[in-house]
Amino acid sequence: MATAVLFIGWNRPHIGMEDKAYGWLTTEGLSYLRKLEGKSFERLELIGLTAHGGDLNGAIILFGERAKLDELRRTDDFEAFVMRMSGQFDRLGVIPGVNWDGIQAVMKRRPKLVD
Secondary structure (H helix, E strand, C coil), X not given: CCCEEEEEEECCECCCCHHHHHHHHHHHHHHHHHHHXXXXXXXXXXXXXXXXXXXXXXXXXXXXXXXHHHHHHCCHHHHHHHHHHHHHECCCEEEEEECHHHHHHHHHHHHHHHC
């Protein structure tokens, strides 16, 4: 059961690269990630946000276990994926976190940590 997430978020493609950036993301980028699904993480979601005046407009969320997601982040292939993304999308961020199940696990450990 997934308890952690890896959030890969961005603002928008660099000016003039809209077609190339989204074309790469929806073909090569997602193909790379889909090959890792079931191995490095359990599932992924690609999200596009509607206009809201902010600078977060799209994201991919990988759901899995913290150790496997951390290991993935340190691979050469994933670093190359992130570099390719950052060359095409503005304000790219790769952020580890936890989902609801992960939050509950942390809260169960909390009393031991604050004694």
